[in-house]
Amino acid sequence: MKNILKTSIFAFMLIALGACTNDKDPVATSEGGPVLLTPESGSEFVLNPANEDDVIATLVWDHSEFGVPTSGSYTVEIAETGTNFTDLIVAGTTSNRFLSWTVSELNGLLAAPRFMPYAQTEIDVRIKSSLGTAENAIVQYSNVITIKVTPYTTENPRIAVPGNHQGWSPATAPTLASSGYGETDYEGYVWLDGEFKFLAPKPDGTFDWGTMDWGDDGSFSGILTEQNESNATATVGYYRVKADTDGLTYSAEPTVWGIIGAATPGGWDNSTPLTYNATTQTWSADMTLSAGEFKFRANNAWTIDLGGDPDGDGSMNYSGPNLSVATGGNYHVVLDLSNPRQYTYTVTLN
Helix, strand or coil: CHHHHHHHHHHHHHHHHHHHHHCCCCCCCCCCCCEEEECCCCCEEECCHHHCCCEEEEEEEECCCCCCCCCCEEEEEEEECCCCCCCCEEEEEECCCEEEEEHHHHHHHCCCCCCCCCCCEEEEEEEEEEECCCCCCEEEECCCEEEEEECCCCCCCEEECCEHHHCCCHHHCCEEECCCCCCCEEEEEEEEEEEECEECCCCCCCCCECECEEEECCCCCCEEECCCCECEEEEEEEEEEEEECCCCEEEEEECCEEEECCCCCCCCCCCEECEEECCCCEEEEEEEECCEEEEEEECCCCCCEECCCCCCCCCCCECCCCEEECCCEEEEEEEECCCCCCCEEEEEEC
16 A cells, blocks of 8 residues: 555656646747848839838848747848948838838938938848847847948039139039029029139039039130030129039129118118128128118129028028018128028127
């Protein structure tokens, strides 16, 4: 009887031990990372702001095997090809096994100066899968694919105006800006002193010789040419400079700026002159202003005048609404036309 009892107890212990062993929780492992399936490596994408809301690419990957019945999170990582992700960009996170980029989203990831607009660049793409807390997460990486992308910029295109006025140095030349993306109607204000020409930017937006440049066709009648017949020329002064690199025309109109209006010493009949400061590239003066309205205009005439900013683009508008000062007093007035198509002013009480 004792032997039977001992045998029964021993058998019960073996069953219990086996049950404990079988009930052991599964352990997550770092083996079996996700597999990136699409797009195919070598795919090319040319981004266009006209389609910025369209989906340009959808990444799809197979799931990550952690060895446990649970879902992890996924992070899309991109980097310039050949950098081994040492300076990576997080390009999206999801709990799904797919992620889409619109044109504007992908373009936003490839910003200048790191990636040059209008120049094809190769980027590596991989998927990082994570399970657990940040401190103790199990991380797996997918295979790497390489895609070719041509990003864009929606900043107003610019051309430079190197010349005798600044030592013919493209890197420090003043610039003209177009009215918008894809436009070629460049404008800006430049202090000129003799010969000058127009110069296109490099892909990274900087300026140097070796890119497209335009000069006068030799007739000095406002016609541009890419054949470098002659440099354009101007006597010493401050000019409103325009150039159309598609229509191949240009103009340089001399300007001397002043302030006019009920708030100013000359009223609405005569401009009160401003003085140009070559160091700050601004027009300024100290004057007594009354409470009332005013505007800025060139050459004591209404051919070129600047007023308020009704469209809210941060620049004073030609023939814009009147500006105003609420309180009379002695003011320091500054007109800044140095940033093309971003014209500003300040009226500061002394």
